[in-house]
Amino acid sequence: MKVLKKKLKKRGEKRKIGEISLIPESLDDLWHLKHIIEAGDLVYSLTYRRLEEATDKIRPVKTEKKPLRLGIRTESIEFHKFSHRLRIKGVIEKGMDTELGSYHTFNIEPGTELSIIKTWMWKEHQLKRIREAEKAVASPDVIVVTIEEGEAVAGIVRQYGVDELFSIRYGSGKGIDKGKGEGSKKDFFHAVLNQLKNSFISTSAEAIIIAGPGFVKNDFFSFLKEKDSELVKRARTEQASSIGMSGFIEVLKRGAVERLKREERLTREVGLLDRLMEEISKEKDGKAVYGKAQVRNALRYGAIETLLISDEKLMASRVGEKEEKEIESMLEDVERGRGKIVVFSTEFEPGKRLNALGGIAAILRFRIA
Secondary structure, eight states: OEEEEEEEEEETTTEEEEEEEEEOOSHHHHHHHHTTOOTTOEEEEEEEEEOOOOOOOSSOOOOOEEEEEEEEEEEEEEEETTTTEEEEEEEEEESOGGGTTSEEEEEEOTTOOEEEEESSOOOHHHHHHHHHHHHGGGOOOEEEEEEETTEEEEEEEOSSOEEEEEEEEOTTGGGTTSTTHHHHHHHHHHHHHHHHHHHHHHHTOOEEEEEESTTHHHHHHHHHHHHOTTGGGGEEEEEOSSOTHHHHHHHHHTTHHHHHOSOOHHHHHHHHHHHHHHHHHTGGGOOEEESHHHHHHHHHTTOEEEEEEEHHHHHHHTTSHHHHHHHHHHHHHHHHTTOEEEEEOTTSHHHHHHHHTTSEEEEESSOOO
16 A cells, blocks of 8 residues: 555544555455545545547547546445456536536556545544555565365465465366376376466565475475476465365464565454454453354453454444444543454354454453353
């Protein structure tokens, strides 16, 4: 995320209002913006219009489309992961007089400049998200290939989760090594390598982790060394007991991606949720709570060390004014008590598991009755 300018001013003790202009530079940045822009915000960006020109000709002349800066009062925001686009819909408030009051949709893609004006309040977690997105620009993209006999699933690690890139199931799976299976194994490795090379180029990734159970990952690494001397320089192996999403999570738990990628969001989320579930399982001695009522109770004691909240819970709270104020008040109380706040992505498994607990939970400094 590239921040072009910030024009914020304080309104009272807690509130910051004003404008932030920025350029999203990746799919991750678009995901961040989905959780920064709210209904009611005034968003400016460029659109293209054919502007009518005075002419004495009877038949209308086609004019060239020209850039026009519009400001729309946001009503809805949609994140389209597969088309790499954020759609912001609202009513035009600033622009050509003839269009004021009509609906318009901005299609924001990486590289599109926009300005966000909040007339009520910039929330601290939104400003923190922008700061994190700025720092994450230099982080390399990492592809994780999970592989076993006859099957491979690969994904790319994003800040919001792991996007699957390709899945290959080849031959008879477990029997691929037997009898005439050696040729089949090489065919399988060739198929995986071709997909991996295409994905590496199309995603502009900078590192590859090859993971899985047994020795197949090592055999594929040796095959890669033989067939592509440049690609193997970007690769390393890691142990995992399964493939697919559970394999991705295991690789993240081991910190393999963290060692390659400075962005630690996913590794932190996996670790925090494991810690939360471990504390919950202790029943009487556990230092964890979940659900809004229990979290609110823990706040009264100043017991919250880390608050875990899903992005979906934050989005849902915006629908009802009462719940939004309640959630925002809880976040402010946690920060005042020097607790940490971690927003979980529901694009990824830990965020989905947190949602199943009510979307909000906390790891405590001490146990409360």
